[in-house]
Amino acid sequence: MSGRVFQSVIVQMKEATDRAIGVIDSEGSVIACSELSLIGTKLDEVSAVLEEKTEQVAVSGGRTFKYLSGWDNSYEYVVFVDGEDNQARCICIMASIAFNEAKACHEEKYDKTTFIKNILLDNILPGDIFVRARELRFDMDVSRAVFLIRQLEKSDISAVEVIQNLYPDRDRDFIVSVSETDIVLVKEVPADIELEQLHKIAMHIENTISTELFIRTVIGIGSVAKHLRLLAEKYKEAQVAIEVGKVFDTEKTIISYENLGIGRIIYQLPTTLCEMFLSEVFKKNPIDSLDHETLYTIRKFFENNLNVSETSRKLFVHRNTLVYRLEKIKKLTGLDLREFDHAIVFKVALMVNKYLNSQGVK
Numbered sequence: 001m002s003g004r005v006f007q008s009v010i011v012q013m014k015e016a017t018d019r020a021i022g023v024i025d026s027e028g029s030v031i032a033c034s035e036l037s038l039i040g041t042k043l044d045e046v047s048a049v050l051e052e053k054t055e056q057v058a059v060s061g062g063r064t065f066k067y068l069s070g071w072d073n074s075y076e077y078v079v080f081v082d083g084e085d086n087q088a089r090c091i092c093i094m095a096s097i098a099f100n101e102a103k104a105c106h107e108e109k110y111d112k113t114t115f116i117k118n119i120l121l122d123n124i125l126p127g128d129i130f131v132r133a134r135e136l137r138f139d140m141d142v143s144r145a146v147f148l149i150r151q152l153e154k155s156d157i158s159a160v161e162v163i164q165n166l167y168p169d170r171d172r173d174f175i176v177s178v179s180e181t182d183i184v185l186v187k188e189v190p191a192d193i194e195l196e197q198l199h200k201i202a203m204h205i206e207n208t209i210s211t212e213l214f215i216r217t218v219i220g221i222g223s224v225a226k227h228l229r230l231l232a233e234k235y236k237e238a239q240v241a242i243e244v245g246k247v248f249d250t251e252k253t254i255i256s257y258e259n260l261g262i263g264r265i266i267y268q269l270p271t272t273l274c275e276m277f278l279s280e281v282f283k284k285n286p287i288d289s290l291d292h293e294t295l296y297t298i299r300k301f302f303e304n305n306l307n308v309s310e311t312s313r314k315l316f317v318h319r320n321t322l323v324y325r326l327e328k329i330k331k332l333t334g335l336d337l338r339e340f341d342h343a344i345v346f347k348v349a350l351m352v353n354k355y356l357n358s359q360g361v362k
Contacts, residue, residue, distance in 0.1 A: 020034050021079070026076055031077075062082065063080045063084070064091075068099055079092055079095050079099055112136055113170070130229075143226055144186050148221075150181055150217060156213050173185065174187075184238075198224075202254045220241035220256075221255070222236075247267065262348065284332065290329070290332065297322070300314055
């Protein structure tokens with residue numbers, strides 16, 4: 001970001017104090033200052049402050065310093081004021097507030113990553129997207145994929161930096177921190193990219209974060225956005241992928257919206273409608289009357305495409321034993337799983353029951 005933004009604030013503050021006020025970048029160079037002769041120089045006493053990266057006010061070499069936080073909670077700039085007294089401390093704190101406001105306004109107007117974040121979070125009107133994209137020289141019709149990386153159990157701010165190192169092209173790939181645990185990668189991709197390739201990108205991210213930070217993640221993948229204005233919709237798809245995956249694909253750590261199938265439909269149904277459906281399907285006995293062994297048999301039967309011989313082989317039981325169990329299920333529920341239509345109803349009923357349990361509905 002240009003030092004002119006900070007310099008314009010400093011010019012307005014000069015009338016309020018005779019103390020020298022300035023801003024230093026992450027390299028230690030003065031990029032804006034009320035004493036113009038200091039611009040472009042490096043302050044020797046700032047090296048210790050730069051290494052500490054503390055949020056508190058620090059003093060060194062006759063000056064008071066305070067960090068300005070970046071959009072991803074990293075530290076990009078340091079404010080300094082001449083003096084180590086309380087007045088210098090107050091001026092430094094007030095200056096940092098003014099600089100942060102100026103910086104935020106500048107980023108909102110000119111920073112591409114902030115622009116992408118505003119689109120994702122629906123903080124910009126659809127009509128303004130076109131205007132702002134033209135100002136930023138943004139290609140709106142490029143295909144982009146949205147990956148939502150959610151950190152589990154614990155979170156680390158360094159995860160943003162890890163992903164930035166994987167995809168350093170700031171003009172094509174954008175990494176946005178949307179919450180303490182959630183990071184979004186908006187990546188430019190070929191128009192004809194396959195879902196398998198998107199899955200490989202997600203696996204690469206997951207493995208890197210796990211290896212470098214020892215953090216478990218779950219990654220939701222939205223369908224590819226063919227236009228910039230569709231990013232918010234694709235971000236919501238990635239969120240839905242994670243939420244539905246928590247219910248129906250608990251063992252998966254990478255879930256694509258396009259692979260959710262009937263699960264995403266069930267997830268959007270009212271619980272009262274789901275309860276009504278279960279009561280209509282299981283008129284004889286409720287689904288909870290089925291024991292764990294019976295449910296395990298049903299699951300294996302579905303996994304083996306309703307094939308009696310293959311299922312009995314996988315269960316290590318005689319074919320007649322499996323047939324007996326299926327007859328028992330038919331008596332209990334009125335559904336013959338060997339008939340395709342009955343099997344579909346039962347499969348959906350199991351998913352609906354799982355969804356209700358996840359919502360705390362008994």
